[in-house]
Amino acid sequence: MKGTLLFNALREAIDEEMYRDPLVCVMGEDVGQYGGSYKVTKDLYEKYGEFRVLDTPIAENSFTGMAVGAAMTGLRPIVEGMNMGFLLLAFNQISNNMGMLRYTSGGNFTIPTVVRGPGGVGRQLGAEHSQRLEAYFHAVPGIKIVACSTPTNAKGLMKAAIRDNNPVLFFEHVLLYNLTEELPKGDYVCALDQADLVKQGSDITILTYSRMRHHCLKAVELLEGKGIEVELIDLISLKPFDMETISKSIRKTHRVIIVEECMKTGGIAAELMSLITENCFDDLDSPPVRLSSQDIPTPYNGNLENLTIIQPHQIVDAAEKIINNGGVD
Amino acid sequence: MNKVMSNNQDKTSQDPIQHREHADRLSNLANTKPAEINREIGLNLFKDMTLGRRFEDKCAEMYYRGKMFGFVHLYNGQEAISTGVIGAMKRKHDWFCSTYRDHVHALSAGVPAKEVMSELFGKETGCSKGRGGSMHLFSKEHHLLGGYAFIGEGIPVALGAAFTSKYRREALKENSDSVTAAFFGDGTCNIGQFYECLNMAQLWKLPIIFVVENNKWAIGMAHDRATSETEIWRKASAFGMSGEEVDGMDVLAVRGAAQRAIERARAGEGPTLIECLTYRFRGHSLADPDELRSEKEKEFWAKRDPLKKLKNDLTNSGLVTDEELKNIEKEIDLEVNDAVEFALNAPEPDPSELTKYIWAEN
Ligand SMILES: Cc1ncc(C[n+]2csc(CCOP(=O)(O)OP(=O)(O)O)c2C)c(N)n1
Ligand SMILES: [Mg+2]
Numbered sequence A: 001m002k003g004t005l006l007f008n009a010l011r012e013a014i015d016e017e018m019y020r021d022p023l024v025c026v027m028g029e030d031v032g033q034y035g036g037s038y039k040v041t042k043d044l045y046e047k048y049g050e051f052r053v054l055d056t057p058i059a060e061n062s063f064t065g066m067a068v069g070a071a072m073t074g075l076r077p078i079v080e081g082m083n084m085g086f087l088l089l090a091f092n093q094i095s096n097n098m099g100m101l102r103y104t105s106g107g108n109f110t111i112p113t114v115v116r117g118p119g120g121v122g123r124q125l126g127a128e129h130s131q132r133l134e135a136y137f138h139a140v141p142g143i144k145i146v147a148c149s150t151p152t153n154a155k156g157l158m159k160a161a162i163r164d165n166n167p168v169l170f171f172e173h174v175l176l177y178n179l180t181e182e183l184p185k186g187d188y189v190c191a192l193d194q195a196d197l198v199k200q201g202s203d204i205t206i207l208t209y210s211r212m213r214h215h216c217l218k219a220v221e222l223l224e225g226k227g228i229e230v231e232l233i234d235l236i237s238l239k240p241f242d243m244e245t246i247s248k249s250i251r252k253t254h255r256v257i258i259v260e261e262c263m264k265t266g267g268i269a270a271e272l273m274s275l276i277t278e279n280c281f282d283d284l285d286s287p288p289v290r291l292s293s294q295d296i297p298t299p300y301n302g303n304l305e306n307l308t309i310i311q312p313h314q315i316v317d318a319a320e321k322i323i324n325n326g327g328v329d
Numbered sequence B: 001m002n003k004v005m006s007n008n009q010d011k012t013s014q015d016p017i018q019h020r021e022h023a024d025r026l027s028n029l030a031n032t033k034p035a036e037i038n039r040e041i042g043l044n045l046f047k048d049m050t051l052g053r054r055f056e057d058k059c060a061e062m063y064y065r066g067k068m069f070g071f072v073h074l075y076n077g078q079e080a081i082s083t084g085v086i087g088a089m090k091r092k093h094d095w096f097c098s099t100y101r102d103h104v105h106a107l108s109a110g111v112p113a114k115e116v117m118s119e120l121f122g123k124e125t126g127c128s129k130g131r132g133g134s135m136h137l138f139s140k141e142h143h144l145l146g147g148y149a150f151i152g153e154g155i156p157v158a159l160g161a162a163f164t165s166k167y168r169r170e171a172l173k174e175n176s177d178s179v180t181a182a183f184f185g186d187g188t189c190n191i192g193q194f195y196e197c198l199n200m201a202q203l204w205k206l207p208i209i210f211v212v213e214n215n216k217w218a219i220g221m222a223h224d225r226a227t228s229e230t231e232i233w234r235k236a237s238a239f240g241m242s243g244e245e246v247d248g249m250d251v252l253a254v255r256g257a258a259q260r261a262i263e264r265a266r267a268g269e270g271p272t273l274i275e276c277l278t279y280r281f282r283g284h285s286l287a288d289p290d291e292l293r294s295e296k297e298k299e300f301w302a303k304r305d306p307l308k309k310l311k312n313d314l315t316n317s318g319l320v321t322d323e324e325l326k327n328i329e330k331e332i333d334l335e336v337n338d339a340v341e342f343a344l345n346a347p348e349p350d351p352s353e354l355t356k357y358i359w360a361e362n
Helices: A006-020 A044-048 A060-072 A084-099 A133-139 A151-163 A212-225 A243-253 A268-283 A302-308 A312-325 B002-014 B016-027 B039-064 B079-086 B103-109 B113-120 B154-170 B192-203 B232-239 B251-266 B295-302 B306-316 B322-345
Strands: A024-028 A053-055 A076-080 A114-119 A144-147 A168-173 A196-199 A204-208 A230-234 A237-239 A256-263 A289-293 B095-097 B144-146 B180-185 B208-214 B242-247 B272-277
Touching: A006 A024, A006 A044, A006 A151, A024 A060, A044 A053, A060 A076, A060 A084, A060 B154, A060 B192, A084 A114, A084 A133, A114 A151, A133 A144, A133 A168, A133 A237, A133 A256, A133 A268, A144 A151, A151 A168, A196 A212, A204 A212, A204 A243, A204 A312, A212 A230, A212 A256, A212 A312, A230 A243, A243 A256, A243 A268, A256 A268, A256 A312, A268 A289, A289 A312, B039 B079, B039 B103, B039 B113, B039 B251, B039 B306, B039 B322, B079 B103, B079 B180, B079 B208, B079 B251, B079 B272, B079 B306, B095 B103, B095 B154, B103 B113, B103 B144, B113 B322, B144 B154, B154 B180, B154 B192, B154 B208, B192 B208, B192 B232, B208 B232, B208 B251, B232 B242, B232 B272, B242 B251, B251 B272, B251 B306, B306 B322
Parallel strands: A024 A053, A024 A076, A076 A114, A114 A168, A144 A168, A204 A230, A204 A256, A256 A289, B095 B144, B095 B180, B180 B208, B208 B272, B242 B272
Antiparallel strands: A144 A237, A196 A230
C-alpha cells in the first residue's frame, strides 16, 4: 500500500528535525529502546543515541520540568506523554514553568519545547486513558495548543512545533495513528496557527478538530446527499483559534456547529462559542450549536462509550435542524 | 490527648533535648574538612555574606515602609550556604536554581543589587522586568535559572540544566563542564520531585548539586514533625549517591563540601546531596508572626551567626583586620542604599507592554 501511516509521519518529522538540528532531543517513558508506546520514535534511539532519545523513569512531573530546564539552557526537547492523560502529573510544570516562566522572568528565558502524545477517547480504554486534556490546559497562558488529524498535517505541524520557540502542546489521537496518506514530497511545514479549510460549502459551517474531523467528514457526505452544503473547518490550532478563517466562514454561511470530543463543560467549544458570539454575532442567522461529549468519565462498555461521544448521525441531525428550523430543538 | 499535644509542642520548640540533637549533629559531622582560603577569598566571602545580610535587612525595612509587596522571604542566618556554594562555583558558567527565598542566591550569582532591589519594587529595571517579583528572580546573563514559588518545582528545572551540560558533552562532543546547584529547604525534601530527581540525577550521573538548606522549619511545620528520617543527607545513599552533612553556619565548611561536590560533578562522577544544617533568623516571610519557634532555639542559633563566625575565623587567623571588615561593611551599606535609591527612581513597566514576554517573539 502506498502512503505513510500517521505515526510514521510524526516519526519522519521528528527524525528530520533531529537530523537538521542536534539540539532537538526526545525524552519520555519508553521512547528509546521500545520506540514509543505508539512507535512514533521507533529506531531513533539507535540512530541518535541514548542522550538524544532519552528513556526516562516514570516521573512525569520531573521529566517535564527537566525539559523546561534543558530548554532554558539551550536544548529543544520534545517530551512524550506516553498517554496525554499522564501529563496531569506534570500539570504544575506545564502551567507554572512552560506557560508562565518566560513572562515571570521578564523575557530572560524562552522555553522551546514540544509536549506531544496520544489523547482522546480510544476503543474501550476506560475513563483514565480516554482524557482530552486540551480542555484542561486551555486556560494556561503562554502555550500553543495544536491537534493533528491527518498524516500530512501531523508531519507538517510536528516540524513547525519543533521549530517554534514557544512551548507547544501537540495532541495526537489514539485512533488516528494508523491513517494512511501520501505525504507531500520534501521538507514542508504547516502553520501552527492556521485552521484547515477541509471543504467549502455555503449552507453551514462546521468547526472541529482531531478525530472528530473524520466523523464530520462522514456527516458532510450524508448531508450532501440531502442537498446541504457544509463548509468544514479543522481548527488545528486550539490556542489561539484562527478567528480569521472562522469568522470568514461564518460571514458566508451564517450558521455554525462546533463538534468536539472533549466534555461540554469547560470544553474547547465553550471558549470558541464565546469568541464567535463576541465576534460574529451579527453574522449569525441562528444560535451557534456545540456537539460535545457527555460530562461524564468515559465508560468502559463499548455501547456506553459510543453514547458518550458524538456520532456522525448526531451531526447530520443537528445540521438539518438548524437549517430547517433555525435551531436545535 | 491534650497532654500529648502539649508534650509534642514542647518537644518541637521548647525541649532542650532538641538543641542537644542539633548540637550533636553539628559536633559529629561525617566529613567536616573545611575549605582552605587565602586573604582574597576570605574577603570575597565576607563581602558576599555581608551583602546578603544587609540587603535582606533593607528589604524588611522597605517592606514595612510599603515599598515592596506580596510574600517576601528573607535569608538571614543562611548566608553561609549561598556564599559557600555559589562562591565555590564559576559565575556565568555554572547554573543556579533557587526557590522563593531567592534574593541572596541571586546576589551571590552576581545579579547586581540594583536589579534585585528594583525587581522587588516591581520596576522595569528589575532582573525580571518587574513581572516576577520577590519569588521569581531570573537572570539569564548570570545563569540564575530562577526563583520558583512552588515547592519542589525548581529541582527538575535544575536537573534539566545539568542534563544540557551532559548532553553537550556526550551528544554534541562539546567541551562542557558546567555544574548546576539547586537550592531548597528541608520541607521540600518531602515532595515527589525531590526523589524523582535524585533518582534521575544519579542514574545519568548528571553534574548537579542538591543543596538542602535545613533550617528546621517549613513555615510552622517543624522538620521532625513532617519527616520520618530527619537526616536528609542519608537519603542520598538510597540512590547510590554521595551525600554529605555540613555545618550550614560555617561558610568554610560549606565551601569545602561544595568544592568536593563540584569536583566530582566536573569529573563526570555525578551528583551530590549536601545537607546544610542552618536556621533562619527571621520568620518564614515578612508576613509570618513567627510564634512557634522558641526563644531558646533562636538563642542557640543566634550564637552560631555565620557572619560572626567568619569574622572570627578571618581575624583570628590574621588574614584580615577588624578594621578592614568594618570598611567592607560600610561599602556594602552604601551599595545597598544605592540599590534602594536606584529602585525608588526607576521607571514602572510601561502599561502598553502588559502582554509583552508571553511569546518568544516579543
Ligand atoms: C507546592 C507548594 N505547596 C505549598 C506551598 C506553601 N509553602 C511555601 S514555603 C513552604 C515551606 C517550605 O519549607 P522549606 O522547604 O523547609 O523551605 P524554607 O521556607 O524553610 O526555606 C510552604 C509549605 C508552596 N509554596 N508550594
Ligand atoms: Mg525549612
